Amino acid sequence: MTSLTGLVEGERANAWLAWGLVAFLAVATVESLLTGAQLWGAFAAVVAAVAALPAVVSRDPGRMIEWEVLAVATLPVVARSYGLFTQVATYVAVAALALIAVAEIDRFSDAEMEPWFAVAFVAMTTATVAAGWAVARWLSDRYLGTEFLTTASALMWDLVVATAVGLAAGALLEFYVRRSASSDAGPAPEVGA
Template sequence: MTTIEEFVRGERLNAVVGWMAVLTCLLVVGLELRAGETLVPVFALGCVVAVVLPAVVRRDPSAMLPWELLVVLVGFLLARAASVAVPLSGYGVVAALALAVAVDVDVLTPVDMTPWFSVGFVTVTTMAIAALWGITQYAIDAVAGTTHLASNADLMWDLLAATVVGVAAGVTFEAYLRRVGRLAAPEPTAPSDDTARQDRVPLSASRLRYVVRGMQATLLAVTVYGVATVDLAVVSNAGIALGVTFVPTVVGRRYGRSVSAGLALWITAAAFLHAIGLLGPYGSVGWYDQVTHTLSASLVAGVGYAIVRAVDHWSTDVTFTPAFRVVCVVLFVLAAGVCWELVEFGAGGAASLLGHEAVLVQYGLRDTVLDLVFDAVGALAVALWGISYFDGVADLISASLRASK
């Protein structure tokens, strides 16, 4: 099985291209700093560091990334420096740089990544960096009185550009791997003792089931009310939320294993608060949206952790350290947050075109930025303190992966 580290090449011609790329990046740094720019030089210096690190670590000047990646990286950097197709060129640099970072992480740390995993890593990282950059721009505008982000639409189009570039980069990289014959399926590991570990107290045996059933009954009543009043927004949101609350029950019946009462309450509360928020609290209670987003993001973080941990246990060709899992969880949640904001933005645009009430609503630039901030807060909270609740979910995913082979 090929690991991502094997993409560090030692051929002389490839090394020449690599060092030419480094010199080009340094030239961009000098010219942009002279012109008073700060963002592009930061990108360029990041490219320099990512490109030369393998050579430094291996103490071999010929240890460079593949020339194809270097050409793409420098091409996007030059386009961004020339202000061509901004922000697509900027996020193109981010996507190419994310792949270079994946190689460096594999070379410099105990983490072992495979090419197929790095495809998703590149896409998620590009989207997450777009979210962080949007938060940074908003903060700069608030402090310095600038207008890097004039409206919520500006931010949403940036996030859409990052998503398109990230997905395109992942698809292109996969095609490249298949062309050179280096993309292979991961080898599953033998079942571990973790799959036999029982979850905490199941919902059926806990008093928390009354709280869960109460929220489900309320969501059912709201759904019926939406049907009676022919309110599509209420029906869709409450109905979907109600369906989400039954996920623990479906999982238990499908796999013959109960989901813990704490996790079931977590899932139900997140769905309940979101559905109820659309009835008024989102617009009238200032902190309600942030609390709901933090809770929802924590669930997404748990799912992201479970996926990463399951892949780690399933494949013999990947090794993830606890610190890397935390990074993956945060990136995964931010990328999921970007997807959600784009869905809301698209729903609003579609409703305007059709003349209907929007099923999902955005409340402006500040609301979107705060959503992304609290997405990150929820992700960090789970990554640092709450991942044990999702160990059972990770075991179920790992068992399903093995069964699919």
């Protein structure tokens, strides 16, 4: 009997699962745009486009990143749809997009990337976007009269959450890179062989 792990780890099965997630993101894009959530609609569209990019460029539908990496990027979209963890979902979304970009660079290019650099890249990208978002909210409060930033403490916690999410996504990426490296090396030789 074939194990589920063996079925999912195959390149063809991975492509099917990844394309299913891209289709889900396309539906989420339309749903978000129809319900007035343009920012989330744009995010879902960007994630779908970035995920499909290697397959489109190479004209090979089987050339997709691992479905697990793409599933991490769909979690914030699902959470937003149900109104769950909206603040954290925003930073998970940014970290997931950085995770996809690094995973695609690692898998589909000749670039050599040390695991520590990949972790730092994902964490720093998430923290940078969070800081930019904070500046945008401050400018909106100052010049448009909105009240996005209520206290300095809330802003600091926002940045702490974003950094923590970025570090967690970076750790997930390190696991992905190490797993990819061990699967590319093949099975370990037997002792004494």
